[in-house]
Amino acid sequence: MPSDTPAGARPPGGKTFFGHPRALSTLFLTEMWERFSFYGMRAILVLYLTAAVAEDGLGMRESTANAVYGTYNALVYLMALPGGWVADRLIGARRSVLWGGVIIAAGHYVMAVPTGWSVFAGMALIVLGTGLLKPNISTMVGDLYERDSPRRDAGFSIFYMGINLGGFIAPLVCGFLGEKVNWHLGFGAAAIGMTFGVAQYVIGRRHLGDAGARPADPLLGADRRRALTRAGIGVAALLLVLTVLAVAGLFTVNSVVNLLTVAIIVITVGYFARILTDQEISSTERSRMKAYLWLFVFAASFWLIYDQAGSVLNIFAADNTDRDVLGFTFPASWLQSVNPILIIVGAPLFAWLWLRLGHRVSTPVKFAVGLVLNGLSFVLMAAAARAAVGGDLVSPWWLVAVFAIQVAGELSLSPVGLSATTRLAPVKYASQMMGLWFLATAVGDAVGGQVARLAETWPAPTYFLTFGLASVALGVGAVMFSRHVSRLMAGMH
Template identity: 30%
Template sequence: MSTSSENFFATKVMGHPAGLFVLFFTEMWERFSYYGMRAILVIFLTGVVTGDNPGWGWDKSAALSLLGTYAMFVYLTPIVGGWLADNKIGYRLAVVIGALLMTLGHASMAVETPTFLYIGIALLILGNGFFKPNMTSIISKMYEGHDDKKDGAYNIFYMGVNAGAFIGIMLCGWVGEKVGWSYGFGLAGIFMFLGMVQFYYAQPLFGDVGAKPKDEDKGIIDTLTDNLDDTKEKISGKLNKFVTIDYVLITIFVLSALIFIVNDPLSKIGNIDVLSFDIAGMTDSLFFALLAALLFIVILIVRIPRYEKVVRDRMIAFTIFCIFTIFFWAAFEQAAGSLPLYTRDFTDRLLVGNAATTFKVVDLIVTVVPLAIITYVLLSLFRQTFNRISFSNIVLGISFLIVWAIVIFKLYTEYQATETEVPVTWFAILNSLFIIIFAPLFTKWWDSKYNPPASVKYGLGLIIMAIGFGFLAFATRNVPLGASTAKLSMMWLVLAYLFHTLGELCLSPMGLSYLSKLVPARMVAFMFGVYYLAIAIGNKMAHYVGGDIEKITNESGLSYFFLIFTIVPIVLGLVSFALHPLLKRLMHGVR
């Protein structure tokens, strides 16, 4: 049965096709599982090995090295997953395969042994590669011929992303910390599985959209191949082919990057060095990381000048934005690594009396209100689609009953307690909460006549985020060298997450927007890969540097650690401002 775009719009929920909200909830459960697992991973690995809910006692550098490699692959595997879906298996099957692999990954991690931990992370990486790129591809296909509705559709979809992150961190975090780590990891797997079942049995809503591609269809891989081997594209009357030096540089770059990515966690977790040597005081991991970074720059320098002037200039501009992107995520992603460690070890989270009561009220509001709004969306979907996809809706309904049951149990347990210890993971929900609150304001800003140019947005994003780290640097100024604990106010963390989120809203949505504007259509797939590579590098760099929090704290102080993430982004933000005239010329009229 073929379902046309018009048929999609025949069944509406809140002015959009019902199928969009199936995708909304599927993505929500995937983000629930991803952020829920990530919220507890580092504090579980580095937790003390004794007590009621023991961790594994890993070194902080080892735990963050593993997290960094995982996060890096999360942004690289979608390139392969998108290729397979475009040309072989279709978007919908790719989503189901990805969800199944991630379900098995979370289940594996719940076993709590090193072997199953590594198997689980590998499955999560593979599953993410199938899942992540193909949800947005289905939306794109669904809205063909309805471009005026696309912006609203993606806004709704990304609300599902933030809703999933919010609920996942809140529930997996609380269950992991208060009940048991295995239960936290397992809970992530349960909802990933329910999300997969809900999506699979909603297939009648999608018709042929996202199905296995026909032979005559041209997918992303064709575009990607065309760009990697520019044999069909003529620039200034000549072919811009890859030549021998390009292939040599790319091969050495890939090998160097893989050696670093694999060797970094191996050396820190198992004392296994792929190539054990020292060069000028550098370990093999650091040497290959720097070599890969240098080669990446050389490849761009060698390739980009061969294009005709306008294309060349715009690609240079986009490359500069990618460099800023790397450093932004290298700082921002401390939220998954060093910040939970700071929260656990240096923040006074024990509340009594009026302070405890106030927190319970705040926690009740920020928990129940968003969940009630999402439940209303769920009921709206039920009213429109229950007859067509009843089993999918039943599974979705069961999912929400489980969520409400856990929420009620959580709130009741916290209410009964005479004193309250705020969970480490609770602060991580602030990012999603602030996005939901402030995103509409930023959207209005970007749509107004005061919409700033790209270089200013990137500069603002870097500087505003840096202010958040500045609060933490100020808060920790009196923490003695080598201190392992302190009792600092929670206010500093709230301010840090607020400014980090405001910085994210300035910079994060800009990357893909400027990619579509600056890069010729035939090169979008290739430069999409470059952009995701930049984010992947930023994620790995974040946890590579963050892993030294203990070393830096012992040698220079905790305040110095946070000053690194204050000063460097501010300097880069000012550089972005200064580059505005140059970038304006390079962009050739693109705003």
């Protein structure tokens, strides 16, 4: 019977991790600590930005803080594109993950410095580091399985548990320290978590075999020098634009956020155009990329709503929920742990479900289910917001129920999307395609950050109901087009 594990990733002595290649454990734990740092900081970011200066916050308006949060998340995932390129063409996925982890840790340590500027400087470093780590560690997970193995979805679901284990612990630790003691101490705890992640990766990389050891399509000689020169010109151009904005007095939080949102959308359109017109990919690969474009739109729409958990829903938790338990008012950020703990419980069930169903349920249909459930969560949130009209504090169980519905949607879409990306990727764009998958999150978060500005001016029930029903309608449309998308996938399920 043929193995699902490529020879280069097959563990010595036949040792496995929950029945999967031993190397999955190293990647699982690295991602767990990286997500601890990311979600720990994310859980308190908007609360810190909107806290009054007298409370050691930055005193931003909610609309601006929501947009900053969305754009920051978007940039984290946007940088997955150049991060994938660096791995594919220069240093390989394995070293990209290592250097990404080091830079992320440095960013969190900078954020721990108790000054206002340190937060933005630290976020810039985290953006760069996550761009190197995030797409490439997922690509390495894909390298552990045959290209069309039904075990891939199960493996990615287990990997997803690592993401959410870190996401569960982080708000409890960083949230308590940030909200109850000092904001920057909460950011410092995130730094320590990423340090653990880097140390674990260095210790466990002996299990990785050949996964990610070399660039997939290395640049050599003159081509390498030309690419690095172009990258340098691009960085210089960005610095020039920022300088012009500063000189013109337009270098404000809002102007930078708006500029970056437009840039993310333009980059997305350009990147798809480049791949679809590349004459070096086969007609089959081009057809699969057309299918992937549909999945990309569905995923971006999903993240537009889903990732408002850390902004709009986080502020709702702080301002509109009764968090008193036996005289102790627990931090609002603790509710950010509900989502990941539900995923930890649900991920094995969905891994079993996808393995049991095999190819009987197509990838586009799984995406459609995710969109419908995501929309229904906001419909329920509209009811919660209506109950809070007039200043009444509502039970936090409303948010727990909303997160439970979103989790079911996420497990229908996100790990399946990771797996689909590695299956549909043209060989030439292996790591970069994983970056393109994260670009769907970038587009969703960037547009979602702008959309979230409306939460400050629209009545809350209207806001949640409008975007909830829109997501349900899109999910129904995705079902209608599922057969067409499946045909474009050309034999992939």
